[in-house]
Amino acid sequence: MIKIKPYMAVSIFSLIVLPVFAAENTIDNLLQEYQAAGAAQGNAQRGEVLWNKTFNGNKPYAQRSCKTCHSSNVKNHGKHIRTGKTIKPLAPSVNPTSLVKSKNIEKWFKRNCKWTIGKECSAQQKADILIFLKQQ
Numbered sequence: 112m113i114k115i116k117p118y119m120a121v122s123i124f125s126l127i128v129l130p131v132f133a134a135e136n137t138i139d140n141l142l143q144e145y146q147a148a149g150a151a152q153g154n155a156q157r158g159e160v161l162w163n164k165t166f167n168g169n170k171p172y173a174q175r176s177c178k179t180c181h182s183s184n185v186k187n188h189g190k191h192i193r194t195g196k197t198i199k200p201l202a203p204s205v206n207p208t209s210l211v212k213s214k215n216i217e218k219w220f221k222r223n224c225k226w227t228i229g230k231e232c233s234a235q236q237k238a239d240i241l242i243f244l245k246q247q
């Protein structure tokens with residue numbers, strides 16, 4: 112019989128319970144950072160509009176939007192327009208590994224906003240999109 116020793120209980124807690132809090136915290140911490148950078152509270156509707164908006168880019172990808180790779184329903188898998196690689200759904204409700212690391216979120220915001228919109232997203236745009244995605 113294995114007896115649960117206190118140090119085991121602590122490990123089990125850190126391995127199973129903490130990551131769940133971490134995911135929630137990641138988004139909330141980022142939203143706080145965006146507000147500190149001057150953004151108002153995020154607005155999911157504005158985020159959804161931006162998500163679906165089409166921007167002009169250089170050929171062969173003259174029409175670009177977040178949907179171009181992620182699809183309009185973020186509960187579905189996406190497909191990278193250039194590499195053809197499958198992208199996991201961004202919706203946390205169907206993909207628990209989505210939106211859990213602020214470093215990744217910031218990296219992809221930077222790269223994807225530049226490619227799609229032609230410039231980095233503002234703190235306000237990021238707050239709006241993050242709230243929208245969080246609710247999916």
Ligand code: HEC
Pocket residue numbers: 162176177178179180181191192193198199201208209210211212215216219220223224226227228240
């Ligand atoms: C050219 C293809 C492409 C386009 C267009 C694109 N993305 Fe992405 N995006 C990716 C890829 C690839 C990943 C990484 C997915 C992974 O690691 O599973 C990603 C990841 C992300 C993530 C990070 C998810 C996480 O869990 O950390 C966010 C946020 C994101 N994209 C937002 C956007 C937004 C907002 C737009 C539109 C402005 C956009 N993306 C447009 C390809 C794209």
